[in-house]
Amino acid sequence: MPERPDTDDYRALFLSPTPMMDMRAPTEFARGSFPSALSLPLMSDDERAQVGTCYKQRGQAAAIELGLQLVSGEVKAQRMQGWLDFARQHPQGYLYCFRGGLRSQTVQQWMREAGVDYPLVIGGYKAMRRFLLEQLEHSLDSASFVLVSGKTGTGKTRVISRLAGAVDLEGLANHRGSSFGQMLTPQPSQIDFENGLSIALMRLMARGRRRIFLEDEGRLIGYLALPQQLREKMRVAPMVVVEQSLDQRIDVVIDDYVVDLGKRYIAAHGEAGARLHCAKLQRDLEKISRRLGGLRYQQVSELMNLAFERHWQTGDLSRHRDWVALLLEKYYDPMYEYQLSKRAGEQLFSGDRQAVLAWAQQVV
Numbered sequence: 359m360p361e362r363p364d365t366d367d368y369r370a371l372f373l374s375p376t377p378m379m380d381m382r383a384p385t386e387f388a389r390g391s392f393p394s395a396l397s398l399p400l401m402s403d404d405e406r407a408q409v410g411t412c413y414k415q416r417g418q419a420a421a422i423e424l425g426l427q428l429v430s431g432e433v434k435a436q437r438m439q440g441w442l443d444f445a446r447q448h449p450q451g452y453l454y455c456f457r458g459g460l461r462s463q464t465v466q467q468w469m470r471e472a473g474v475d476y477p478l479v480i481g482g483y484k485a486m487r488r489f490l491l492e493q494l495e496h497s498l499d500s501a502s503f504v505l506v507s508g509k510t511g512t513g514k515t516r517v518i519s520r521l522a523g524a525v526d527l528e529g530l531a532n533h534r535g536s537s538f539g540q541m542l543t544p545q546p547s548q549i550d551f552e553n554g555l556s557i558a559l560m561r562l563m564a565r566g567r568r569r570i571f572l573e574d575e576g577r578l579i580g581y582l583a584l585p586q587q588l589r590e591k592m593r594v595a596p597m598v599v600v601e602q603s604l605d606q607r608i609d610v611v612i613d614d615y616v617v618d619l620g621k622r623y624i625a626a627h628g629e630a631g632a633r634l635h636c637a638k639l640q641r642d643l644e645k646i647s648r649r650l651g652g653l654r655y656q657q658v659s660e661l662m663n664l665a666f667e668r669h670w671q672t673g674d675l676s677r678h679r680d681w682v683a684l685l686l687e688k689y690y691d692p693m694y695e696y697q698l699s700k701r702a703g704e705q706l707f708s709g710d711r712q713a714v715l716a717w718a719q720q721v722v
Contacts, residue, residue: 361475362450362475362477363477364452364458364477364478364479364480365452365477365479365480366479366480366481366485368479368485368486368489368490369489369493369560371452371479371486372392372394372486372490372557372560372561373560373561373564374394375393375394375557376394376450376451376452377394377395377396377444377447377448377450377451377452378392378394378395378396378451378452378453378454378479379395379396379397379398379441379444379451379452379453379454380395380396380397380398380399380453380454380455380483381398381399381400381453381454381455381461381462381465382397382399382455382456382461382483383399383401383402383403383405383406384397384399384402384403385403386456386483387399388547389547389549390483390487390547390549390550390553391483391549391550391553392486392550392553392557393550393553393554393557395454396444398437398440398441398444399437400429400437400455400461400464400465401425401428401429401461405425405428405429408424408428409421409424409425409428412424422460434468438468438469438472441453441465441468441469441476442469442472442474445469445474445476446474451476452476452477452478452479453465453466453476453477453478453479454478454479454482454483454486455482455483456482456483456484457481457482457483457484457485458478458479458480458481458482458485459482462478462479462482463478466478487549487553490552490553490556490557491552491556493556493559493560494552494555494556494559494585495587497556497559497560497563498559498585498587498588498591499587500563500568501559501562501563501568501569501570501591502568502569502570503569503570503571503572503591503592503595504569504570504571504572504595504596504597504598504706504718505571505572505573505574505592505595505596505597505598505701505703506518506524506571506572506573506574506597506598506600506714506718507574507597507598507599507600507698507701508574508599508600508601508602508694509602509607509686509690509691509694510536510607510611510686510690510691510694511602511606511607511608511609511610511611511682511686511690512600512601512602512606512607512610512711513600513602513610513711514573514574514600515528515529515534515573516610516711517571517600517711517714517715517718518571518572518573520715521571521715521718521719523562523567523569523570523571523718524570524571524572525555525558525559525562525570525571525572526573527555527572527573527575527579527584528573528575528579530546530551530554530555530558531545531546531551531579531580531582532544532545532546532580533545533579533580533582534614534615535573535575535576535579535580536690537642537645537646538615538639538642538643539579539580540580540638540642541619541622542622542623542626545580545581545582546582548582548583551582552585555585555588569721571718572592572595574592574597574697574701575592576697577589593700593701593702593703594701594702594703595701595703596703596704596705596706597701597703597704597705597706598705598706598707598708598714598717598718599705599707599708599714600708600709600710600711600714601708601709601710602710602711604683604686604687607686608679608682608683608686611682611686612675612678612679612682615639616669616675616678617675619635619638620632620635623635623638632666632670636662636663636666639662640659640662640663643655643658643659643662644659646689649689650688650689654684654688654689657684658681658684658685661677661680661681661684662678662681664677664680665677665678665680665681666678
């Protein structure tokens, strides 16, 4: 493998995207990382804790010595194999630790002794995170946003997914945005969400796009908060409104939350998946029971259970239309009208999904 220099060209790393291996401990990686990074730590969480305690009690030299003892023999050989495999699979990649210091330099040296020269990121995670925060602020200040708005079930995410000049906020958040929007896999950390957003905006703007489409969202997507600067820009951003009939909106909700989510549950949990899927939707419904009101909550809950029983027995999805329609008309539609009243942006266009797509593709 030819030798390549260490780098501090963070923009190039994220525009690529460049494969990177992260030398930090697993808990550090879980708190915040990057989309193209893989956790291949020098030390486990427990080993890092031991070294940290040693550093406080006996100083740096003793801590380094303990670290070398902990990562030796078979432990070192197994981790070395992971680093070398990554380097061979990703010859244009890099490695990093928190500050580009001792951990990444140690791994780099060990790999060099094994015959593989592999460059590190100067400044490490801390410098890259700072770069992305600064870049996010710059992108949010420079970009011109257009919101894709519309009532629940109009298929706004379907529009976003087909626009080249769009950022899928719900995709980055791994959440469908509504009270029922939690997916089987967990949401990323707040830091990961911000990093992903910064990278997505940077890549669009690097391609010369200044008008960027976003789905109209509230302050939170699941438990992840939109940056305050973005919320302020969205509040006054112009919008296009997707309009579909109630029947068409019910179709979309059933497709997303009954059919698609149900398949995911069955794939993950086998025969138990169907019941777990229904239980999940009932828990989501309970979360909004106070805002629905007790009587309406009971009504929707009973209709949902009846629909699932028919669904399981016969494969008939039609009974799901009853509880979905009730939720849309009595809960989500009034909430949408209220939220729309808080937006100050101009309405540029309205129409069904195809019309909105055609309009948006002409003006990008």
